[in-house]
Amino acid sequence: MNSEVTDNQTVLISQYYPVGIISQLMPEQAVAAAAAATMKPRRRRRKNKENEGGGDGLLMRKRKLSEEQLSLLENSFGSEHKLEAERKDRLAAELGLDPRQVAVWFQNRRARWKSKRLDEEYSKLKSEHETTVVEKCRLETELLKLKEQLHEAKKEIQRLSERWDGIMSNSPSSCLSMETMEPPFLGEFEIGGLENFFYPPETNYVHGFEWDNLYYI
DNA sequence: TTGGACAGACACTTACATCA
DNA sequence: ATGATGTAAGTGTCTGTCCA
Secondary structure, X not given: OOOOOOHHHHHHHHHHOOHXXXXXXXXXXXXXXXXXXXXXXXXXXXXXXXXXXXOOHHXXXXXXXXXXXXXXXXXXXXXXXXXOHHHHHHHHHHHOOOHHHHHHHHHHHHHHHHHHHHHHHHHHHHHHHHHHHHHHHHHHHHHHHHXXXXXXXXXXXXXXXXXXXXXXXXXXXXXXXXXXXXXXXXXXXXXXXXXXXXXXOOOOEXXXXXXXXXXXX
């Protein structure tokens, strides 16, 4: 290389060779390239025009890997996502590629794999969330129904209680004995007679509900 | 122990190839 | 012709390792 190398050519060349190699070939340009690399904002990559800068158009053109190369790379990735130096060199030799290309391929493949995995996790979580929302709706509806039933039950208790008090206060000396009286109609709550109705079970727990909670809704 | 060189990984980006 | 998409490769940064 000589001093006629332009900045543009330096940029182009730097795209295809590591800085270490450039520094051996043209130390001054390497310093400039290294300085440029630390600048912000990012240096825009030059558009790659065929034959520009006297370069070989085919060399500059982005190469697509062959089916065979991809197949071998995929197999290798399938067995291990990480790429040790030794395996990289072996693969590169086997595929006729630059070790750097193999490293880049693994880098990109890991990125694609991670992206796909994140998509799948997102879909799974979304599905679980939707299922949970539906279940929540169902439980809320059930809760409303139960509250309604409880309200009706309280009204019935109140009605029966008033009727009972009326009977007791109107005929304290009635000749009717308790034994002869018809028990009040308890409808669907007639479970085990009046005593059981007014006094919750000792465990205070029936079918997942606390009696205490039922009375204080 | 420390600091610099270096390599590898990763996120982000760019540019090219391909296809609908 | 053109916009969308996939992908090879560039860039910046961080981290771990080695060695003087």
